[in-house]
Amino acid sequence: MVNRDAVNCEQVYREISNYLEGDVDPALRSAMDQHFRTCKRCSSVLEGTRNVIRLYGDERMIEVPAGFGRRLEKRLAQNVRTAGSRWSVWSTWLVPVAALALFVGGLRFANSLTITPSLKSEHAQPGDGIPPEMLVVVTADAKIFHVAGCDFIHNKNTERTLTAKQAMQEGYVPCLRCMRQYLHTAAGHAALGTEADADGDSQGEEDAHISAR
Amino acid sequence: MPEANVVLHNPEQAGTSREQDLIARVQRGQNELFYELVQPYERRVFAAALAILRNKTDAEDAAQEAMLKAFANIRQFRAEARFSTWLIQITVNEALMRRRREKTIVMEGIDDRRDEESDYAPRDFADWREIPSEALERKEVRQKLADALATLDRKYREVFVLRDMEQLNIQETAEALGISVASVKTRLLRARLMLRDLLAAGWEQGWFSRLPFEKGNKPW
Numbered sequence: 001m002v003n004r005d006a007v008n009c010e011q012v013y014r015e016i017s018n019y020l021e022g023d024v025d026p027a028l029r030s031a032m033d034q035h036f037r038t039c040k041r042c043s044s045v046l047e048g049t050r051n052v053i054r055l056y057g058d059e060r061m062i063e064v065p066a067g068f069g070r071r072l073e074k075r076l077a078q079n080v081r082t083a084g085s086r087w088s089v090w091s092t093w094l095v096p097v098a099a100l101a102l103f104v105g106g107l108r109f110a111n112s113l114t115i116t117p118s119l120k121s122e123h124a125q126p127g128d129g130i131p132p133e134m135l136v137v138v139t140a141d142a143k144i145f146h147v148a149g150c151d152f153i154h155n156k157n158t159e160r161t162l163t164a165k166q167a168m169q170e171g172y173v174p175c176l177r178c179m180r181q182y183l184h185t186a187a188g189h190a191a192l193g194t195e196a197d198a199d200g201d202s203q204g205e206e207d208a209h210i211s212a213r
Numbered sequence: 214m215p216e217a218n219v220v221l222h223n224p225e226q227a228g229t230s231r232e233q234d235l236i237a238r239v240q241r242g243q244n245e246l247f248y249e250l251v252q253p254y255e256r257r258v259f260a261a262a263l264a265i266l267r268n269k270t271d272a273e274d275a276a277q278e279a280m281l282k283a284f285a286n287i288r289q290f291r292a293e294a295r296f297s298t299w300l301i302q303i304t305v306n307e308a309l310m311r312r313r314r315e316k317t318i319v320m321e322g323i324d325d326r327r328d329e330e331s332d333y334a335p336r337d338f339a340d341w342r343e344i345p346s347e348a349l350e351r352k353e354v355r356q357k358l359a360d361a362l363a364t365l366d367r368k369y370r371e372v373f374v375l376r377d378m379e380q381l382n383i384q385e386t387a388e389a390l391g392i393s394v395a396s397v398k399t400r401l402l403r404a405r406l407m408l409r410d411l412l413a414a415g416w417e418q419g420w421f422s423r424l425p426f427e428k429g430n431k432p433w
Binding site: 049052053072073 | 251255256260273380401408413
């Protein structure tokens with residue numbers, strides 16, 4: 001702790017920068033002023049430090065490479081102009097393009113609600129009367145959706161739950177086993193009696209659907 | 214703002230008004246005025262980048278990039294801040310980011326091994342002779358001062374440049390460098406005392422022996 005009445009040289013060195021910043025309390029400033037009056041060494045350090053600040057704070061101390069300003073101006077001009085022209089170009093065609101995108105997107109969305117989605121398996125049938133909000137399960141690399149818990153779900157670690165409507169929109173087809181009641185060829189399904197389908201294997205799935213036709 | 218309203222007998226005030234006017238106009242989309250706005254600070258921006266990157270080519274590139282970022286963000290500038298400080302802070306960010314990207318650990322400076330919290334005792338050069346500001350007209354004097362600054366360890370040099378050359382205040386310096394106010398004060402103290410020592414030693418070694426002002430009217 002600094003003794004406010006008398007400070008030694010070491011304390012002065014420690015505070016000399018703050019002193020020059022005007023960042024010492026009045027008592028310490030007074031003690032330091034007193035010290036500087038009697039200590040030549042510290043007053044020399046003070047003057048030297050003050051001189052350093054004044055010299056380096058001079059604008060002339062900042063030198064830039066030759067041509068710096070010209071190169072900066074050129075680069076700014078290029079980019080500022082580009083930024084301006086880019087915006088003006090964008091502004092002329094951005095609005096119609098955005099409108100077109102919205103229109104096309106709207107059409108696709110509307111169509112997705114009504115048209116039959118393309119199926120992941122061309123031999124499959126989409127099912128009939130499947131409640132659209134019914135939660136079903138799909139797995140990676142398979143083309144079939146299942147009722148949760150179906151024995152014929154493969155790659156169970158990749159299970160994803162979604163609604164039947166979503167699954168069909170994504171092109172998934174109903175499992176011949178667990179979704180049998182929603183398929184037209186119930187009789188055919190009974191004849192399947194094998195584990196040929198519902199495993200995501202394209203060959204097995206295709207065979208099953210061919211049999212079902 | 215109409216040009217006629219600029220108070221000509223008060224250049225500082227006029228400059229400030231002019232700057233505010235330019236900022237507002239660039240913010241409204243008059244992009245071509247941006248260089249006019251930043252031109253008064255281009256030297257300080259370069260110096261800030263150089264303090265951190267040390268290489269003049271890198272510093273120039275960083276300074277240009279910082280100016281472009283300032284342009285891109287000009288609408289975010291708020292009038293309550295000093296424009297010069299805002300520019301320099303963007304520059305410091307850009308330079309620091311580049312240094313981190315380069316992942317270079319530069320071992321440099323005369324004082325790297327010292328603990329910045331430890332006490333620093335100036336060398337005993339009681340016969341300090343003041344270097345007059347007029348001496349800065351001479352390139353060799355400026356070069357000697359720049360050389361002395363370059364010998365400082367990075368952490369001291371950065372703080373010194375931002376505070377004493379760029380004229381940021383202590384708080385702004387701390388914010389720009391992402392360090393505490395206490396660290397800024399400690400490093401600033403050390404930097405100033407070390408430079409004072411180096412310049413005093415320069416006298417001893419005859420750095421300025423060829424300068425004309427030493428022959429005749431010594432101002433000290």
